[in-house]
Amino acid sequence: xxxxxxxxxxxxxxxxxxxxxxxxxxxxxxxxxxxxxxxxxxxxxxxxxxxxxxxxxxxxxxxxxxxxxxxxxxxxxxxxxxxxxxxxxxxxxxxxxxxxxxxxxxxxxxxxxxxxxxxxxxxxxxxxxxxxxxxxxxxxxxxxxxxxxxxxxxxxxxxxxxxxxxxx
Amino acid sequence: xxxxxxxxxxxxxxxxxxxxxxxxxxxxxxxxxxxxxxxxxxxxxxxxxxxxxxxxxxxxxxxxxxxxxxxxxxxxxxxxxxxxxxxxxxxxxxxxxxxxxxxxxxxxxxxxxxxxxxxxxxxxxxxxxxxxxxxxxxxxxxxxxxxxxxxxxxxxxxxxxxxxxxxxxxxxxxxxxxxxxxxxxxxxxxxxxxxxxxxxxxxxxxxxxxxxxxxxxxxxxxxxxxxxxxxxxxxxxxxxxxxxxxxxxxxxxxxxxxxxxxxxxxxxxxxxxxxxxxxxxxxxxxxxxxxxxxxxxxxxxxxxxxxxxxxxxxxxxxxxxxxxxxxxxxxxxxxxxxxxxxxxxxxxxxxxxxxxxxxxxxxxxxxxxxxxxxxxxxxxxxxxxxxxxxxxxxxxxxxxxxxxxxxxxxxxxxxxxxxxxxxxxxxxxxxxxxxxxxxxxxxxxxxxxxxxxxxxxxxxxxxxxxxxxxxxxxxxxxxxxxxxxxxxxxxxxxxxxxxxxxxxxxxxxxxxxxxxxxxxxxxxxxxxxxxxxxxxxxxxxxxxxxxxxxxxxxxxxxxxxxxxxxxxxxxxxxxxxxxxxxx
Numbered sequence: 001x002x003x004x005x006x007x008x009x010x011x012x013x014x015x016x017x018x019x020x021x022x023x024x025x026x027x028x029x030x031x032x033x034x035x036x037x038x039x040x041x042x043x044x045x046x047x048x049x050x051x052x053x054x055x056x057x058x059x060x061x062x063x064x065x066x067x068x069x070x071x072x073x074x075x076x077x078x079x080x081x082x083x084x085x086x087x088x089x090x091x092x093x094x095x096x097x098x099x100x101x102x103x104x105x106x107x108x109x110x111x112x113x114x115x116x117x118x119x120x121x122x123x124x125x126x127x128x129x130x131x132x133x134x135x136x137x138x139x140x141x142x143x144x145x146x147x148x149x150x151x152x153x154x155x156x157x158x159x160x161x162x163x164x165x166x167x168x
Numbered sequence: 169x170x171x172x173x174x175x176x177x178x179x180x181x182x183x184x185x186x187x188x189x190x191x192x193x194x195x196x197x198x199x200x201x202x203x204x205x206x207x208x209x210x211x212x213x214x215x216x217x218x219x220x221x222x223x224x225x226x227x228x229x230x231x232x233x234x235x236x237x238x239x240x241x242x243x244x245x246x247x248x249x250x251x252x253x254x255x256x257x258x259x260x261x262x263x264x265x266x267x268x269x270x271x272x273x274x275x276x277x278x279x280x281x282x283x284x285x286x287x288x289x290x291x292x293x294x295x296x297x298x299x300x301x302x303x304x305x306x307x308x309x310x311x312x313x314x315x316x317x318x319x320x321x322x323x324x325x326x327x328x329x330x331x332x333x334x335x336x337x338x339x340x341x342x343x344x345x346x347x348x349x350x351x352x353x354x355x356x357x358x359x360x361x362x363x364x365x366x367x368x369x370x371x372x373x374x375x376x377x378x379x380x381x382x383x384x385x386x387x388x389x390x391x392x393x394x395x396x397x398x399x400x401x402x403x404x405x406x407x408x409x410x411x412x413x414x415x416x417x418x419x420x421x422x423x424x425x426x427x428x429x430x431x432x433x434x435x436x437x438x439x440x441x442x443x444x445x446x447x448x449x450x451x452x453x454x455x456x457x458x459x460x461x462x463x464x465x466x467x468x469x470x471x472x473x474x475x476x477x478x479x480x481x482x483x484x485x486x487x488x489x490x491x492x493x494x495x496x497x498x499x500x501x502x503x504x505x506x507x508x509x510x511x512x513x514x515x516x517x518x519x520x521x522x523x524x525x526x527x528x529x530x531x532x533x534x535x536x537x538x539x540x541x542x543x544x545x546x547x548x549x550x551x552x553x554x555x556x557x558x559x560x561x562x563x564x565x566x567x568x569x570x571x572x573x574x575x576x577x578x579x580x581x582x583x584x585x586x587x588x589x590x591x592x593x594x595x596x597x598x599x600x601x602x603x604x605x606x607x608x609x610x611x612x613x614x615x616x617x618x619x620x621x622x623x624x625x626x627x628x629x630x631x632x633x634x635x636x637x638x639x640x641x642x643x644x645x646x647x648x649x650x651x652x653x654x655x656x657x658x659x660x661x662x663x664x665x666x667x668x669x670x671x672x673x674x675x676x677x678x679x680x681x682x683x684x685x686x687x688x689x690x691x692x693x694x695x696x697x698x699x700x701x702x703x704x705x706x707x708x709x710x711x712x713x714x715x716x717x718x719x720x721x722x723x724x725x726x727x728x729x730x731x732x733x734x735x736x737x738x739x740x741x742x743x744x745x746x747x748x749x750x751x
Contacts, residue, residue, distance in 0.1 A: 002441045003344045003360065036372045040343075040364030052441075055344060055364045071371035075342030077441060166440055 003053045004162050005075050006155075009068065009097050010082030011090040012061030015115040018145035019082065020058045023155055038072050045156060049163035054155065068097055073104040078162045080154060085114040085142060088124040109161035110139075113154055117142040241423075245430055321353065324461070330411030331459035333393075336363050337428065337449055338404040339439050343367030346403065346439070346446040349453045354408075366406055370397065400425045402436035407456055417458065424452050498549075502527055505547035512538055514563040528555040534563040536571045562614050569615035576613060577606050582669055582747050583624065590617035596669045597662055597747070600628035625665050627745050629658040630675070634726075635701055636740045640685060642696035645736075655743075656708050659715060662745065666714035673715045676744040677702050678722040682735040694721035701741045714750065 008016040017039075024043040037060040044053050057076070062068040073079070081098050083091040094112065101110070112133060114125055130140045139157065143150035201208070214220045236243045259266050308326060312319045333354035337347040345363035350356050373385040388395035394413070398405040398421045405425045409417075428449055429436065435445040506529070509517050514537025519530045527549075533540065540558065544551055562572065570587045579585055583596040592610050603626045610619035633655050636645045644652075659675065666673045679698030681690035698719035705717050726742065727734040 001443070003342075003443060004441050005342045005344055005364070036365075036368055038368045038372070040361050040368060042358060042361045042364075053360060055360060057343075057364065057368065069371065069375060071375055072368060074371075075339070075344070077342070166442075 001051060001053055002163065002166060003055060004077040004159070004166075005055050005057060006158065006162075007073055007076045007079040007101070008056060008058045008082060009073075009079050009094070009101055010061060011063060011084070011093045011097075014061065014082045014084040014087075014090050014094075015143075015145045016061070016080075016082045017058055019080070019113070019115065019143065019151055019154075020056050022145045022148055022151045024056065037069065043155065045159045047156065047160040047163045049160060049167055052159050052163055054159060062097060063093065064096070068100050070100075070104045073101055076101075076105045076108060077165070078109040078158050079105070080158060081110055081112045083112065083114055083125075085116050085125050086119050086122040088129075091125060091129070109158060109165060111154055111158050112138055112140045113150070114140065114142045115145060117144040117149055118146045241427075242430060245427060324353075325410075327461045329460040330409055330413040330417075332407050332409050332413070332417070332457045334359075334408040335453045335456045336366065336404075336406040336408075337446065337453060338363045338367060338406060339436065340399070340402055340404050342439070342441070344439075344441060344443070346436075346443050347449045347453055349450060349457060351457050351459065354410075363406075366395070366397075367404070370404075396421060398422055398425050400429050402433070403428060405453075405456075417456075420456055420458070424456055427452060498553075501547055501549050505544060505549045508543055508547060509540060512543065513565055514538075514568050515540065516561070523555070526553050526555055528557075530557040531559070532561040533558040534568055534572075535560055536568055536575065537563070564615045566615075569613070573610065573613050573616060577609050578602070579606075581749075582665075582671055584669065587616070590615065592616050592619045594619070594621045594624040595665070597625035597627055597665045597745075600626050600632075603628075625658070625661050627662075630655065630662055630745055631743045634737065634740050634742065636736055637697050639682075639739060640689075640693065642693065642700045644700070652704070656705065659705065659712075660709065663709075663712050663715045666747070666750075670750045671714065671747045672750045674746045674748070675705075675715055675717050676720050676746060677705075677717060678720045678724075678742045678744065680722050680724065680726055680738055680740050680742065682738040683725065683729050684735070691721055691723070694723070695719065697739075697741050698722075 008020060010016050020039075020041055024041045039058045041056045041058065042053060043056065044051065057072055059069065059072050079101055081094045081101075083094040091114070098110070098112075114130070117123075133140050139161075141150050141154050141157075143154055145151060198205075214224070233243065255266065308322045309319055311317075312322045315322070317325075331351060331354075334348065334350040334356055336345060336359065338344070339346050343364050343366075345360050348359040348363070356362075369388070370385045374383075384397070384399055386397055388397070392410050394409045396407045396409060396413075396418060398407075398418070403425065405421050405428075407417075407421055432446060432449065506517060506520050509515050509529075509531070514534030516532040517529065518532065519528075521528055529540075540556060541551060544554065562568070566587050570585060570592075573579075573587070573592055574585055577585075580598055580602060583594050583598045583602070586593045586595075592613070594606060598606075603621060603624065607619055607621070610616050633651055635648055635652065635655075637643060638645055662673060662675075677698045679694035679696065679701075681693050681697075685693070698721060702717045702719040709715075722742075725738050726740065727737050729735045729738060
């Protein structure tokens with residue numbers, strides 16, 4: 001069984017915890033975020049490259065890249081960068097957090113998730129912004145922790161990339 | 169010049185080369201390196217000649233092994249696989265040499281193992297028994313009921329000094345779990361997540377509180393549980409311990425972690441998420457799953473040893489028991505005696521108790537009541553241990569009134585007394601004197617209000633009548649038939665009473681004469697007169713059973729003969745009643 005550490009990175013209230021909760025059954029309560037600043041959950045996923053156990057480190061929301069604890073990122077095989085599609089500032093924060101994450105763990109697979117896709121009325125991210133990121137060969141997905149849209153896919157795609165990395 | 173020569177000699181591009189130069193070079197080399205040349209050749213030979221190398225290793229090998237073994241255990245770790253496979257190979261080829269080698273130790277080892285297992289079994293059996301019946305055992309049973317755990321588990325928890333319940337081997341960089349072992353029966357969460365959180369907490373503590381580089385979280389304490397964290401460069405060993413583990417256990421953790429680093433160094437540094445290479449760390453981690461139980465039986469549980477003090481104490485206890493038994497028995501007998509006295513008629517117990525190691529007893533006693541000394545003997549109470557004081561009194565219960573009446577009235581056995589409503593009844597027959605005396609005396613008897621004797625026959629009625637005879641004849645003086653009839657009637661009553669009282673009565677009839685006549689004639693006449701009356705009575709009442717009539721001639725004269733009346737009186741028969749017990 002291959003185990004992989006995955007970090008959830010993003011600003012406050014972008015929906016990281018909700019995404020994780022959508023994805024796993026947790027044994028720890030959410031109050032760990034306010035005490036230790038991180039909560040670890042586990043999910044076994046099947047990818048074409050094999051079965052993998054994801055250890056999801058859901059790190060508390062960081063407003064700037066200096067708030068992000070590097071020690072929590074250490075050893076991660078991949079990460080999910082989460083932004084709130086209804087607050088464009090969270091996207092820019094995600095970009096700077098990505099720089100910080102890459103400093104900490106190197107170039108490992110990651111996905112950018114634009115969350116809260118169910119709130120189409122107040123959606124602020126333009127398609128061309130996403131395209132610009134895709135130009136940088138980023139994988140950008142829209143997700144909704146509320147409806148479940150894209151959640152499974154996001155975790156699976158990240159797992160798959162990590163497994164390809166592992167085997168390659 | 170010389171410098172230029174050297175320059176030339178060292179310059180490979182120099183095209184000019186003469187034999188003269190060669191000689192110069194050889195000479196120069198000899199001059200410069202002459203003394204070292206032999207050494208260089210020697211070093212060269214040592215480096216290239218396998219035989220020489222072998223010799224040298226042979227020379228230092230024992231010392232090197234010895235030095236390294238003293239320093240740490242790495243040599244043993246390094247050699248272990250080789251030695252293991254060598255032994256395997258040896259056994260595979262020919263098991264005999266190994267069998268021969270271990271033969272001397274295998275017997276004692278088996279014996280030791282068996283005796284250890286047996287003694288362990290006995291001890292645990294004893295412990296279970298002890299815990300089952302002790303107060304502690306009951307408490308634990310209650311706890312087992314309350315918590316829903318098994319009794320064995322509760323006993324284990326309470327006798328536990330410490331137990332390493334879980335050991336995590338965690339990859340330091342990623343916080344991913346490499347291996348996890350747990351003691352049987354310990355509760356556990358998902359080890360992968362625990363491993364992650366444990367790492368996160370360490371990072372958190374390190375980032376938040378570290379004062380100096382290298383300071384790390386070493387211990388987490390949660391109630392009865394302690395988490396010990398040992399950190400290596402590539403891996404972290406975390407042990408979850410219940411109870412208070414000794415410091416030596418930390419050294420065990422450290423050594424285990426060092427050994428893992430030594431054996432799995434490469435695997436640790438190349439770890440990418442596949443924990444399978446660390447499967448073989450299991451046995452190492454299991455060595456950390458140590459537990460110590462409070463299996464020492466308490467002093468109070470041990471069977472008492474035969475020490476002089478114990479013997480003395482035992483003897484004292486036995487003596488106390490024996491004395492206690494006798495004391496109790498004495499006490500019990502005394503209480504019984506008192507109880508009997510209280511129930512005894514005519515005895516009133518006023519005070520009882522102990523004084524100066526003796527029982528004392530005081531009260532009232534009717535003289536007619538049973539003797540307390542006899543009662544005491546019957547109750548097996550030692551009279552020497554009793555001080556008693558009795559005041560006489562007269563009990564007024566009917567029994568006592570009656571008994572006292574019989575006694576004070578000097579009642580003959582032909583009279584039966586009974587008491588009814590305070591009235592004394594007399595039945596049977598008695599002398600006239602007694603009847604008179606009883607009538608008089610009964611008035612002074614306490615508890616007696618009256619005296620009835622209508623069913624009592626006054627013997628005067630039989631003994632008093634005087635039947636007179638004609639001078640010098642055995643013929644009754646005429647006109648006495650009424651008197652005779654009355655006599656017969658009274659004798660019938662006597663018969664009835666005698667029968668009722670179970671007495672035999674002899675009615676003696678004495679014939680008397682006056683002074684006239686000869687003595688011989690008078691004797692005959694007296695006998696005839698008595699016989700006449702006897703025959704007459706027997707004729708009248710042939711069915712008497714308890715009354716016997718006997719004729720007796722008496723020389724005795726009833727009166728001094730002064731007048732003719734005296735002489736007439738003397739010509740008579742008199743009666744006497746003699747009562748005997750019926751057979």
